[in-house]
Amino acid sequence: MAKITVAGMGPGGEKQMTGEVLQALEAADILVGYQTYLDLLSERWQEKPRLSTGMTREEERCRLCFREAAEGKQVVLLCSGDAGVYGMASLLLSLADEYQTEKEKIEIEILPGVTAATSGAALLGAPINHDFCCISLSDRLTPWDRIEKRLLLAAEADLVIVLYNPASKARADYLQRACDLLLTRLEKERACGLVKNIGRAGTEKKVCTLAELRDMPADMFTTVYIGNSQTRIRRGRLVTPRGYPVEEADKGERP
Amino acid sequence: MAKITVAGMGPGGEKQMTGEVLQALEAADILVGYQTYLDLLSERWQEKPRLSTGMTREEERCRLCFREAAEGKQVVLLCSGDAGVYGMASLLLSLADEYQTEKEKIEIEILPGVTAATSGAALLGAPINHDFCCISLSDRLTPWDRIEKRLLLAAEADLVIVLYNPASKARADYLQRACDLLLTRLEKERACGLVKNIGRAGTEKKVCTLAELRDMPADMFTTVYIGNSQTRIRRGRLVTPRGYPVEEADKGERP
Numbered sequence: 116m117a118k119i120t121v122a123g124m125g126p127g128g129e130k131q132m133t134g135e136v137l138q139a140l141e142a143a144d145i146l147v148g149y150q151t152y153l154d155l156l157s158e159r160w161q162e163k164p165r166l167s168t169g170m171t172r173e174e175e176r177c178r179l180c181f182r183e184a185a186e187g188k189q190v191v192l193l194c195s196g197d198a199g200v201y202g203m204a205s206l207l208l209s210l211a212d213e214y215q216t217e218k219e220k221i222e223i224e225i226l227p228g229v230t231a232a233t234s235g236a237a238l239l240g241a242p243i244n245h246d247f248c249c250i251s252l253s254d255r256l257t258p259w260d261r262i263e264k265r266l267l268l269a270a271e272a273d274l275v276i277v278l279y280n281p282a283s284k285a286r287a288d289y290l291q292r293a294c295d296l297l298l299t300r301l302e303k304e305r306a307c308g309l310v311k312n313i314g315r316a317g318t319e320k321k322v323c324t325l326a327e328l329r330d331m332p333a334d335m336f337t338t339v340y341i342g343n344s345q346t347r348i349r350r351g352r353l354v355t356p357r358g359y360p361v362e363e364a365d366k367g368e369r370p
Numbered sequence: 371m372a373k374i375t376v377a378g379m380g381p382g383g384e385k386q387m388t389g390e391v392l393q394a395l396e397a398a399d400i401l402v403g404y405q406t407y408l409d410l411l412s413e414r415w416q417e418k419p420r421l422s423t424g425m426t427r428e429e430e431r432c433r434l435c436f437r438e439a440a441e442g443k444q445v446v447l448l449c450s451g452d453a454g455v456y457g458m459a460s461l462l463l464s465l466a467d468e469y470q471t472e473k474e475k476i477e478i479e480i481l482p483g484v485t486a487a488t489s490g491a492a493l494l495g496a497p498i499n500h501d502f503c504c505i506s507l508s509d510r511l512t513p514w515d516r517i518e519k520r521l522l523l524a525a526e527a528d529l530v531i532v533l534y535n536p537a538s539k540a541r542a543d544y545l546q547r548a549c550d551l552l553l554t555r556l557e558k559e560r561a562c563g564l565v566k567n568i569g570r571a572g573t574e575k576k577v578c579t580l581a582e583l584r585d586m587p588a589d590m591f592t593t594v595y596i597g598n599s600q601t602r603i604r605r606g607r608l609v610t611p612r613g614y615p616v617e618e619a620d621k622g623e624r625p
Contacts, residue, residue: 123488130389133380133484137389173612197488201612204492205499208609215605225492229388229482233378233452237459237480244460245512246520248503248529256613257500265501265527272523273516274503350470354463357428357456358511 117184117221121204123197123228126314127155131234136226139191147180148193155195155315171255177207181214184221197230201251201279232277235310235338238320240352242308242340247275252282252289263296270300275346275355278339281309290339294329297341301325306342308353309333322353372439372476376459378452378483381569382410386489391481394446402435403448410450410570426510432462436469439476452485456506456534487532490565490593493575495607497563497595502530507537507544518551525555530601530610533594536564545594549584552596556580561597563608564588577608 120139125131140146140160146153150167166183168176180190194202204225214221236243248269254262269276276297281290297305303326311319311334321331325341333339346355375394380386395401395415401408405422421438423431435445449457459480469476491498503524509517524531531552536545552560558581566574566589576586580596588594601610 125388130393131482133388134385134392138385197484197491199488199491199496199499200502202496202499205496205609205612208496208604208607209611212604225496227386227484227488227492229452229484230488233454233482233485236452236454237482241454241457241460241463241480244454244457246503246505247455248501248524248527250501258614261528261614265529268523268527269503269529272503272520272527274520274524349463349467352463354460356464357460359513359516 117187117189117219118224119180119184119190119192119207119221120224120226121192121194121198121202121207122226123194123199123202123230124152124155125196125229126231126234127195128314129157131229131314133226133228136228139226142189143191144188145183146191146193147176147183149176149195152193152195173203173206174210177203177210180207181210181221185214185219194228196234197228198225199227200230200232200249231279231313231338234313235277235320236340238310238313238318239308239322239340240349240354242342242346242353242355243275243277244355244357245275245343245345247277249277249279251279252286252293253280254286266293266296267300270297273343275343276341278341280335281333281337281339283335290331290333291329294325298325298329301341306346306348306353308340309337311337313338322348322351372442372444372474373479374435374439374445374447374462374476375479375481376447376449376453376457376462377481378449378454378457378485379407379410380451380484381486381489382450383569384412386484386569388481388483391483394481397444398446399443400438401446401448402431402438404431404450407448407450428458428461429465432458432465435462436465436476440469440474449483451489452483453480454482455485455487455504486534486568486593489568490575491595493565493568493573494563494577494595495604495609497597497601497608497610498530498532499610499612500530500598500600502532504532504534506534507541507548508535509541521548521551522555525552528598530598531596533596535590536588536592536594538590545586545588546584549580553580553584556596561601561603561608563595564592566592568593577603577606
């Protein structure tokens with residue numbers, strides 16, 4: 116049976132991929148993905164046939180998968196990080212209805228990977244060791260108002276906040292705008308951090324305050340962490356405790 | 371130099387571990403972890419010396435690591451899922467100050483893994499494909515009031531909500547309590563799902579409405595998904611679109 120595997124490759128290097136994703140690459144007749152991610156694959160996969168589409172052409176990329184699978188090929192659609200965290204799993208499943216018929220059935224398999232929230236966290240220490248949320252600052256598919264509302268509610272909930280897509284060429288000041296908004300609710304000294312190019316050439320990391328974060332350079336390959344009220348910088352690492360001080364728990368105090 | 375590696379093993383099976391975690395296991399002189407997780411390791415690691423402590427004895431577990439590392443051993447502290455998502459990374463780093471001296475320095479390395487939020491999501495379809503949060507229902511270290519406040523704010527923010535530790539023997543009705551609270555804000559038909567024993571023997575998954583979720587059996591090995599306003603059940607799979615309908619984005623309407 117024809118099969119499409121949507122695979123999360125993790126941050127980049129092969130050693131951060133899971134065994135089942137490597138197995139899927141091995142079995143694949145063709146690899147489909149955004150060129151930047153396909154280029155991260157090591158030599159041993161460079162011989163595999165591959166197809167790619169540009170940045171905003173995700174739907175076309177999914178349709179390529181169905182077209183190839185309809186020819187009986189084993190297709191692997193590669194995503195950076197995890198396949199289902201701002202990845203292609205959802206779009207592919209949404210388009211499946213158009214291609215699944217009584218006669219032809221294409222199996223769709225999703226293989227998870229290490230998402231940037233956790234691979235970046237490991238480099239910084241343990242910034243997301245309690246309840247946390249992931250919010251993308253890209254307003255390409257989500258109204259900016261909704262993103263702002265989420266940021267404020269996440270701050271009020273004292274969730275650790277992980278920002279994906281914090282800035283791009285077209286959205287150069289989005290991280291600044293998000294920080295300015297959060298600074299209306301959170302203290303300037305709130306412990307924060309960011310990591311660039313996780314698991315790839317040119318990895319950079321930085322631990323800083325929220326006020327400092329505002330002016331940090333960021334791009335599409337940067338993941339940003341805003342600590343909760345308990346997060347501290349310890350020996351240069353960002354550490355969020357697993358809970359709240361016992362006294363507070365005993366009192367059952369409202370946050 | 372003595373070294374402690376805090377490693378996320380993913381949901382359970384070796385094929386969902388990353389290559390660097392397998393390398394760390396290979397290099398380890400001793401493995402430390404909660405017994406249930408050590409037992410998930412395949413035959414090839416069963417020869418390694420190992421130490422474990424019970425469920426609530428995480429601090430003791432970390433101290434064992436420092437004691438073994440002080441003897442010059444390469445120690446791997448195993449966590450299920452990711453090392454920094456309700457894992458041991460934070461506690462180990464918090465205790466490090468007591469053991470790091472001018473004379474003795476212990477290197478601490480954190481290796482990420484595939485966390486339950488994403489491995490369970492892959493089994494259900496693509497439930498967390500937009501902004502989401504992870505909230506633990508365990509009130510052992512966090513006051514229940516704070517957990518309730520988080521749930522309500524997450525619902526207001528229209529975040530997909532992933533629940534860790536939704537219930538245990540001592541907290542049999544916590545998932546019910548959380549659902550009852552969410553039902554005061556969200557519609558009964560909200561698309562939800564849950565997965566039990568991800569990547570292990572006895573994997574079970576279920577897609578349902580929020581009203582049905584309330585009465586689903588859950589335990590410490592269950593991960594629960596509450597969709598956002600756009601999440602739909604498609605061919606038995608839970609799918610959250612990557613964004614919001616274009617009309618809304620065009621209007622810039624407030625959610």
